[in-house]
Amino acid sequence: NINGERLWQSLMDLAQLGATPKGGVCRLALTDLDRAGRDLFVKWCEEAGCSITIDVIGNIFARRPGKDNSLPPIMTGSHIDTQPTGGKFDGCFGVMSGLEVIRTLNDHNIVTEAPIEVAVWTNEEGSRFAPCMMGSGVFIGKFDLEETYAIADYEGAKVGDELKRIGYLGQQQVPGHKVGAYFEAHIEQGPILENEEKTIGVVIGCLGQKWFDLTLKGVESHAGPTPMSLRKDALLGAAEVIQAVNRIALEHQPYACGTCGHIEAYPGSRNVIPGEVLVSIDFRHLEEDQLAHMISELEKVLEKLKTENGLELELKPTANFPALYFHDDCVNAVRTGAQRLGVPHMDIVSGAGHDAIFMAEVCPAGMIFVPCEDGISHNEIENADPEDLAVGCNVLLHAMLERSGV
Amino acid sequence: NINGERLWQSLMDLAQLGATPKGGVCRLALTDLDRAGRDLFVKWCEEAGCSITIDVIGNIFARRPGKDNSLPPIMTGSHIDTQPTGGKFDGCFGVMSGLEVIRTLNDHNIVTEAPIEVAVWTNEEGSRFAPCMMGSGVFIGKFDLEETYAIADYEGAKVGDELKRIGYLGQQQVPGHKVGAYFEAHIEQGPILENEEKTIGVVIGCLGQKWFDLTLKGVESHAGPTPMSLRKDALLGAAEVIQAVNRIALEHQPYACGTCGHIEAYPGSRNVIPGEVLVSIDFRHLEEDQLAHMISELEKVLEKLKTENGLELELKPTANFPALYFHDDCVNAVRTGAQRLGVPHMDIVSGAGHDAIFMAEVCPAGMIFVPCEDGISHNEIENADPEDLAVGCNVLLHAMLERSGV
Ligand SMILES: NC(=O)NCCC(=O)O
Ligand SMILES: NC(=O)NCCC(=O)O
Numbered sequence: 001n002i003n004g005e006r007l008w009q010s011l012m013d014l015a016q017l018g019a020t021p022k023g024g025v026c027r028l029a030l031t032d033l034d035r036a037g038r039d040l041f042v043k044w045c046e047e048a049g050c051s052i053t054i055d056v057i058g059n060i061f062a063r064r065p066g067k068d069n070s071l072p073p074i075m076t077g078s079h080i081d082t083q084p085t086g087g088k089f090d091g092c093f094g095v096m097s098g099l100e101v102i103r104t105l106n107d108h109n110i111v112t113e114a115p116i117e118v119a120v121w122t123n124e125e126g127s128r129f130a131p132c133m134m135g136s137g138v139f140i141g142k143f144d145l146e147e148t149y150a151i152a153d154y155e156g157a158k159v160g161d162e163l164k165r166i167g168y169l170g171q172q173q174v175p176g177h178k179v180g181a182y183f184e185a186h187i188e189q190g191p192i193l194e195n196e197e198k199t200i201g202v203v204i205g206c207l208g209q210k211w212f213d214l215t216l217k218g219v220e221s222h223a224g225p226t227p228m229s230l231r232k233d234a235l236l237g238a239a240e241v242i243q244a245v246n247r248i249a250l251e252h253q254p255y256a257c258g259t260c261g262h263i264e265a266y267p268g269s270r271n272v273i274p275g276e277v278l279v280s281i282d283f284r285h286l287e288e289d290q291l292a293h294m295i296s297e298l299e300k301v302l303e304k305l306k307t308e309n310g311l312e313l314e315l316k317p318t319a320n321f322p323a324l325y326f327h328d329d330c331v332n333a334v335r336t337g338a339q340r341l342g343v344p345h346m347d348i349v350s351g352a353g354h355d356a357i358f359m360a361e362v363c364p365a366g367m368i369f370v371p372c373e374d375g376i377s378h379n380e381i382e383n384a385d386p387e388d389l390a391v392g393c394n395v396l397l398h399a400m401l402e403r404s405g406v
Numbered sequence: 407n408i409n410g411e412r413l414w415q416s417l418m419d420l421a422q423l424g425a426t427p428k429g430g431v432c433r434l435a436l437t438d439l440d441r442a443g444r445d446l447f448v449k450w451c452e453e454a455g456c457s458i459t460i461d462v463i464g465n466i467f468a469r470r471p472g473k474d475n476s477l478p479p480i481m482t483g484s485h486i487d488t489q490p491t492g493g494k495f496d497g498c499f500g501v502m503s504g505l506e507v508i509r510t511l512n513d514h515n516i517v518t519e520a521p522i523e524v525a526v527w528t529n530e531e532g533s534r535f536a537p538c539m540m541g542s543g544v545f546i547g548k549f550d551l552e553e554t555y556a557i558a559d560y561e562g563a564k565v566g567d568e569l570k571r572i573g574y575l576g577q578q579q580v581p582g583h584k585v586g587a588y589f590e591a592h593i594e595q596g597p598i599l600e601n602e603e604k605t606i607g608v609v610i611g612c613l614g615q616k617w618f619d620l621t622l623k624g625v626e627s628h629a630g631p632t633p634m635s636l637r638k639d640a641l642l643g644a645a646e647v648i649q650a651v652n653r654i655a656l657e658h659q660p661y662a663c664g665t666c667g668h669i670e671a672y673p674g675s676r677n678v679i680p681g682e683v684l685v686s687i688d689f690r691h692l693e694e695d696q697l698a699h700m701i702s703e704l705e706k707v708l709e710k711l712k713t714e715n716g717l718e719l720e721l722k723p724t725a726n727f728p729a730l731y732f733h734d735d736c737v738n739a740v741r742t743g744a745q746r747l748g749v750p751h752m753d754i755v756s757g758a759g760h761d762a763i764f765m766a767e768v769c770p771a772g773m774i775f776v777p778c779e780d781g782i783s784h785n786e787i788e789n790a791d792p793e794d795l796a797v798g799c800n801v802l803l804h805a806m807l808e809r810s811g812v
Contacts, residue, residue, distance in 0.1 A: 083673065083675050083677075083678055084673040084674070084675055084678075085626060085672075085673045085678075085681075125675075125677070126676060126677060127675040127676065127677070127678070130676055132677065188631060189628045189630065189631040189632075190628070190630075190631030190632060190633070191632075191633070191636065207630060209630070211676060211677075219782070219785070220491060220784060220785045221781075221782050221783065221784060221785055222595045222596070222757070222758055222782075222783045222784040222785075223663060223665035223667060223688045223690075223784070224595065224596075224613060224615070224663055224688075224690055224756070224757035224758040224759065225594060225595040225596030225756065225757030225758050225781070225783070226595075226596060226597075226663075226757070226781065226782075227596070227597070227663075228652070228655050228656055228659070228662070228663060228664070230597065230781070233652070233665075235648055235666055235667075235669065236648060236649065236652050236666075238645075238648075239644075239645035239646075239648035239649050240645075240649070242641055242642060242644075242645035243642065243645050243646070243649070246634070246639070246642050249634050250634055253634070256634070257629060257630055257632075257633075257634060258634075259629035259639075259677070259678075259679055260641055260642075260680075261629060261641075261671070261674065261675050261676045261677055261678045261679065261680060262671065262674045262675060262676050263641065263669055263671045263674070265667070265668065265669045266491075267489065267490040267491040268490070268667065268668045268669070269489050269490055269531075269533040269667050269668060269784070270532060270533065270536055270617060270667045270668050270686040270688055270724070271489075271531070271532060271533070271538065271617075271665070271667055271688055271758075271784065272489055272490075272491075272533070272665075272667045272784040272785075273665055273667065273784075274666075274667060275491075275785070280676040282629045282630075282676055282677050284629075284630055318676070350630070350631065351628070351630035351631030351632070352628055352630040352631050352677075353630065375627075375631070375632065375636070376625070376627050376628075376632075377627065377628045377631070378626060378627055378628040378629070378675070378677065378678040378679075379625070379626045379627055379628075379678075379681065
């Protein structure tokens with residue numbers, strides 16, 4: 001069994017870096033705080049006897065040798081970057097659980113057949129730089145490296161430059177090394193396990209995601225003397241889009257989500273009709289055809305805004321993840337682990353994207369969910385129960401041992 | 407007659423300070439560029455033999471003595487601060503016209519009975535600091551000085567500190583000195599004169615204005631695993647408000663305007679449901695009871711967002727200007743001036759606020775409008791015809807001479 005207190009302490013120590021007054025964490029990808037978090041992880045892993053490799057997109061791999069090191073490693077991991085108002089557990093739980101698995105194997109002098117690896121993936125959140133799951137996407141060769149280096153945040157800073165700046169532009173090439181199987185432990189980030197009173201979610205699949213940045217162009221003009229009938233108000237158009245995104249998601253239940261998280265109106269003056277607005281759109285669904293239908297419904301609204309409201313529109317895709325079902329072997333390894341430990345569990349679908357989605361394209365992959373308080377994440381009040389986290393980490397240990405062999 | 411070429415040249419010289427690549431001007435109130443514009447105006451006025459006074463809110467008064475300096479001055483003026491994406495004429499036309507009137511009187515060695523003054527009012531735009539017409543509001547004692555000093559921009563910089571920083575915190579106390587009559591020349595900022603093919607708008611009144619900053623609070627949460635039915639999306643609420651503001655204005659025609667110019671969504675991440683949104687609201691109408699009715703309609707929408715969408719709302723007034731009709735004597739002086747010069751003119755209502763509105767509370771006041779291209783202002787492409795501007799300045803000269811006496 002893993003050491004639940006040690007796991008909790010590691011999570012709390014990591015949460016100091018970028019701690020916010022409201023009890024959350026702000027540690028955006030590739031900032032100085034991200035560097036500090038990475039440094040701490042590397043130090044802990046070296047102390048646990050691991051060797052460290054960093055690849056050209058800044059993913060960190062901490063490796064504990066097995067008996068047969070010609071076998072591809074059994075990998076676990078997640079991310080330590082957070083949302084601007086993120087919590088202590090999203091991502092960090094998966095990484096610290098991986099570390100705790102290694103520490104537990106050390107405690108018991110267990111040598112696995114295949115090596116064990118813990119990965120810290122770069123910019124999973126996609127908050128500072130879109131798309132999300134950037135590090136795993138580059139690792140599996142899904143994202144072009146040079147194009148990814150050129151992606152800028154809203155202030156213009158680029159991924160490649162920021163990687164170099166924080167000292168995490170590594171040597172290992174992409175696509176990366178072979179992996180035997182991949183597991184990821186994560187808080188659910190939704191309310192289902194809590195409502196159903198289950199400790200473990202056996203994740204069978206993930207919603208597909210399509211993200212866009214929509215730019216609406218009207219004519220900026222004076223809020224007083226410009227008659228209502230002559231206006232081309234870009235923010236009024238954006239309001240219609242925001243409502244449409246919500247309505248479309250409601251019309252495609254179950255499993256549909258539609259969110260506008262970011263908005264900028266230009267020039268942003270109280271008495272100027274906005275001439276240009278940027279708004280982000282995040283659509284999700286478990287069925288690909290439904291996701292496609294949601295987008296075609298959105299396009300109808302945009303067409304109307306063009307012809308009836310005289311706005312110019314540009315819809316730029318920023319992320320595109322297909323819906324996915326995880327590999328039976330890994331799903332079963334998680335379910336069996338939970339059964340052996342005798343903990344209440346249920347099958348569940350992930351609404352969030354995870355690096356496991358990309359890893360599933362190159363090896364068998366699976367995920368373990370634990371409840372989080374009120375289903376809230378991407379919020380400073382995100383919280384989880386230390387005992388649930390310990391159970392999740394134990395299930396991870398069992399699943400990894402089943403795949404790595406002892 | 408005034409010198410139209412000289413007037414145009416002054417406008418073009420002033421427009422260099424804060425010139426934008428698209429041909430507009432960005433010279434926000436109390437910035438370094440505002441200081442540079444003020445310095446240039448002061449230099450020109452001193453060269454024209456005027457004495458300069460600055461008051462405690464940074465209003466500048468350039469005075470040309472009359473025969474009887476015990477008489478209160480006949481004043482003209484406007485502002486030289488601009489919108490973030492403003493034009494060369496909004497405000498500056500009124501100030502440069504005042505200077506041109508003085509230069510013309512100098513050219514012809516005319517000494518008026520009462521002194522003549524040109525005012526540059528602080529922060530008329532209300533873009534960096536709300537409310538607009540701040541300088542004239544403090545001058546007439548409508549706004550409390552200490553409260554005004556404490557008003558901050560979106561970044562937290564305060565009016566009082568910024569006045570000191572740019573060296574325009576003057577000595578003259580408020581409420582300010584007596585004024586015999588006040589005229590203001592301005593571009594129309596709307597399409598009416600152009601459509602009606604008139605060169606001069608005899609401004610009979612101004613729309614009342616009510617501005618608010620609305621804060622909507624929901625619960626920020628993850629855009630994927632948070633079911634649509636459990637969301638409290640502050641941006642979705644803001645979208646309903648933006649549409650309601652537009653609809654309410656359409657329902658209160660004629661003379662009604664409703665605009666949301668500024669919006670901020672927090673935390674502003676693509677995959678986070680916004681937990682807090684700030685949106686500005688600008689309502690205008692010529693009839694006070696209609697304006698009040700527009701606000702009560704808005705309050706119904708807000709009530710619904712509270713009870714049905716579970717959002718917390720805070721509606722903070724940021725500006726409040728009553729609708730107003732100008733003094734008959736001044737309106738007639740403008741109309742007579744246009745008639746004597748034989749130029750096509752019409753009565754008109756101003757959709758924009760102007761310092762003349764506040765001055766109308768302490769002395770007879772009137773305004774002169776000239777057309778602007780396509781009725782567009784608060785936009786870098788704002789444009790006006792040099793000949794129209796010269797005619798407007800001539801009408802100002804005639805109106806001022808009528809009131810000051812020669
Ligand atoms: N797990 C998680 O929060 N991932 C971020 C990407 C997403 O928005 O789904
Ligand atoms: N004239 C002008 O643009 N004034 C700014 C205040 C307003 O929005 O009416």
